[in-house]
Amino acid sequence: MSDFFRLDGKVALVTGGGQGIGEAICLRLAAAGAKVGVFDLDAGRAQRVALAIGGLGLAGNVTAEADLDSAVGDLKDHFGGVDILVNNAGITGKAGKLWELSRQDWQSVLDVNVLGPVLCCQAVAPLMRERRYGRIVNIASIAGKEGNPTLGPYSASKAALIAFTKSLAKELVGQGDITVNSISPAVIHTPILDGLPQSTVDYMVSRIPMGRTGKPEEVAALVHYLASAEASFTTGQCYDISGGRATY
Numbered sequence: 001m002s003d004f005f006r007l008d009g010k011v012a013l014v015t016g017g018g019q020g021i022g023e024a025i026c027l028r029l030a031a032a033g034a035k036v037g038v039f040d041l042d043a044g045r046a047q048r049v050a051l052a053i054g055g056l057g058l059a060g061n062v063t064a065e066a067d068l069d070s071a072v073g074d075l076k077d078h079f080g081g082v083d084i085l086v087n088n089a090g091i092t093g094k095a096g097k098l099w100e101l102s103r104q105d106w107q108s109v110l111d112v113n114v115l116g117p118v119l120c121c122q123a124v125a126p127l128m129r130e131r132r133y134g135r136i137v138n139i140a141s142i143a144g145k146e147g148n149p150t151l152g153p154y155s156a157s158k159a160a161l162i163a164f165t166k167s168l169a170k171e172l173v174g175q176g177d178i179t180v181n182s183i184s185p186a187v188i189h190t191p192i193l194d195g196l197p198q199s200t201v202d203y204m205v206s207r208i209p210m211g212r213t214g215k216p217e218e219v220a221a222l223v224h225y226l227a228s229a230e231a232s233f234t235t236g237q238c239y240d241i242s243g244g245r246a247t248y
């Protein structure tokens with residue numbers, strides 16, 4: 001019984017693991033026994049979290065194939081492979097209405113939030129297919145289901161991530177025990193909120209029936225389940241963690 005949800009012998013790669021939700025996920029997976037590669041744009045943050053959990057700090061950008069290949073290579077050398085990928089790195093981009101945002105404002109968000117997870121999956125899926133085992137968890141957002149005003153690029157990017165999850169999940173069926181799922185948190189208290197206008201944050205909290213922001217640890221608990229061997233008969237799904245905001 002006590003072995004349920006243990007991740008001993010498993011290796012996880014968590015992008016954006018240096019702070020916020022990603023950091024909580026790293027701590028949770030490590031506490032369950034996984035060896036964790038903490039991948040982040042900010043090398044200092046990645047090292048700090050890795051040091052705390054006996055993991056491997058990996059500096060890099062999710063939009064750079066070379067950084068991802070080198071991270072996967074390091075994980076293979078140190079821990080023998082990658083069993084779990086958590087695509088958590090993401091940015092909100094600039095807040096603004098359609099007529100206030102430029103093509104570049106859109107492009108930068110789509111690059112990190114959509115292309116980033118795609119490239120991470122491309123870097124890791126061959127290993128999972130070879131070993132016929134894998135768990136991929138993509139951190140989307142309630143914005144991808146409902147659309148938040150002034151966060152058009154972000155909302156569209158997270159909807160794309162939910163759809164990509166569904167299509168990749170089906171491509172990997174029949175290649176062993178490999179699942180791909182996404183989760184859609186409502187507003188969670190992390191530094192990502194510092195970059196947003198207070199009115200945008202207030203709007204998001206006002207839509208949550210529980211009337212509060214979520215905690216990174218609450219998100220990490222759901223990721224832990226989806227990253228476990230027990231979560232073997234669910235793929236292509238989007239899990240809610242929104243304090244009651246989502247109604248579908």
Ligand SMILES: NC(=O)c1ccc[n+]([C@@H]2O[C@H](COP(=O)([O-])OP(=O)(O)OC[C@H]3O[C@@H](n4cnc5c(N)ncnc54)[C@H](O)[C@@H]3O)[C@@H](O)[C@H]2O)c1
Nearest residue numbers: 016018020021041061062088089090141187188190191192
């Ligand atoms: N906080 C929320 O309210 C909330 C709600 C729903 C979904 N999410 C999603 O959860 C994820 C984590 O959010 P958070 O609030 O912890 O964010 P955060 O800004 O606190 O942390 C994100 C981390 O990702 C890293 N990062 C950013 N761009 C990167 C890149 N290109 N390559 C590698 N690392 C990069 C940053 O350095 C940072 O350490 C994001 O995908 C976000 O969209 C957050």
